[in-house]
Amino acid sequence: MKAVQNLFKTYWQVLGVVGLVIIGFSIFGYARTQVQAASSRIKVVFWHEMKGPGQQQLNEFIAAFNKSQSKYEVVPQFQGSYNAVIQKVMNTHGTSASPAVFQSMDISTSQMYHSGYTVPVQKFIDRDHYDIDQIASVARGVATRNGKLLAMPFNTSQTTLFYNAGLFKKYGIKPLPVSPSYSDISRVSQQLYQKSNHQIKGMSVEAYSWLFEQFLSNANEEFANQHDGHTGISTKVNFTGPVALESMKWLQGRAKAGDLMNYGDAKNETAAFLSGKLGLFMQSSADTSLLIKGLGKNLGVTYYPHPDGVKPNGISVGGASLWIANDKSAAVQEGAWEFTKFLVNAQNQAKWEKATGYLAINTHSAKEPVLKKLYAQYPMTKVPGDQLRSAQANYTNSGIFIDGVIAARALIENAMQQIYAGKDVYQSLKTAENSYNKVLKSTNRANGRG
Incomplete structure (x- = not known):
C-alpha cells in the first residue's frame, strides 16, 4: 500500500513540474508577445x-x-x-x-x-x-x-497682478479693477502703506526683465526694431522709449515714497505677501495655486497694469x-x-x-x-486665463524674436536695480540699451546676419 502511495505521490510531483513548465512557457510566450508588440510601435x-x-x-x-x-x-x-x-x-x-x-x-x-x-x-x-x-x-x-x-x-x-483682498478689506481699501492702470495701483499701495502705519508695504515689482518687457507689451511699445524681430533681424533695441521711461519712473517714485519695497527676488517677495507684510506684487500666473493655498479666497487677481489713458494691448506669454x-x-x-x-x-x-x-x-x-x-x-x-483670451496677437505682445535675449535681460535687471537705488532712470536704461546693442551686433555678425 505504501508503495502505491509513493507511486501516486511521484506521479503528482512530476505532473506538477510539467504544469509549472507549461505555465512558465506560457508566461514567457505572453511576455515575449508583449515585448514584440511594444517594440513594433x-x-x-x-x-x-x-x-x-x-x-x-x-x-x-x-x-x-x-x-x-x-x-x-x-x-x-x-x-x-x-x-x-x-x-x-x-x-x-x-x-x-x-x-x-x-x-x-x-x-x-x-x-x-x-x-x-x-x-x-x-x-x-x-x-x-x-x-x-x-x-x-x-x-x-x-x-x-x-x-x-x-x-x-x-x-x-502670463504675468499677473496678485493682491491681498483680506488686507484691503481690513483697511477699507477699494479693490482694484480687473484691468488696472498705474494710478489704480498707486492708490491702493499708498493707502495700505499709510493706513497700516507703514507696517505693510503697498507693492513690490521685482527687478526682473520679464516684467519690464510686459510693461512695454501692454502699452504697444516695441522692445527692438523690425517689430521685435518678427519681421526681420533686429539690429537695435529700445529700452528708453516713452513707456519704458514712464513705467520705471513710476516704480522709482513709489520706492521713494516708501510704499514700494524691492525684496530682491520672487522668493522673498512671495514670503512677504503670504505673511501679510505686502499688499500686491506681479509674478507668473503659474503661482496662483500656491498663493491660494496661503490666502484662500482672500487672494485677489487682476490683469497686468497699463499706463493711464492707454488701452491695454495684452502681454506676451x-x-x-x-x-x-x-x-x-x-x-x-x-x-x-x-x-x-x-x-x-x-x-x-x-x-x-x-x-x-x-x-x-x-x-x-x-x-x-x-x-x-x-x-x-x-x-x-479664472482671471489669468481671461487675460490670455482677451487679447489678439500682434508684434508687441508676441514675445521677442531675437537670439541672445538672456543677455539683454541681465542688463535690464541691473538697470532696474540701479533705478530702485535712486539713480537716473534714463541713464540707467540707456547704458543697458547701448551695451546690448553691441552684443546684438556681435551676435548677428557671428550668425552671419550682420
Missing part, C-alpha cells in the same frame, strides 16, 4: 523640463496617450533646465540620440527657427485642416513667423512650446504631431491648468468640468 522620444506637479501630470498624459492607440509609443526623457535642453538639441541633431519632439522656452524661439532643425507645425495644421483658432491667439503669437506656426504652445503662463525635429522619419514626425494634438486638446489642457497652474491654451477648456468646478470654488483662478 513607433518610438517618439520626448525631451522635457517638467518637475514636480508638471512632471507628474505629464507622465499621466503620456501613459494615457500610449494606451489610447497602438501605433506610437512616447518615451519621455527629463533633460534639466530649458537652456540645457536647447544645447543638447543643438549638439545631438542628426544623430540617434536626438529627440523627436521637445520643449523650448519662449525666448529661444528665434534660435530654434534659425537652426533649421525643426518642422513647422503649420505643415500638419494645413494638411489636416486642424482648427488652430481653438488655441489662444497670444499663445500662438510667440511661436509664429511669417504667419506660420513654428511650434505648438504648451506650458503657458512665458513658458515653452513643443517643437518637432526634422531629423526623424516621417512616421516618427507623425507620431510627434499626434502626441502634440493630444496634449493641447480641451480636456487635457483643462487638467493641465488644474494640476500645474499653467494656463489652458485651448479656448474650449474653460467649459470642461474640472475647470468649471475650480472657477466656481475660486473665481480668481
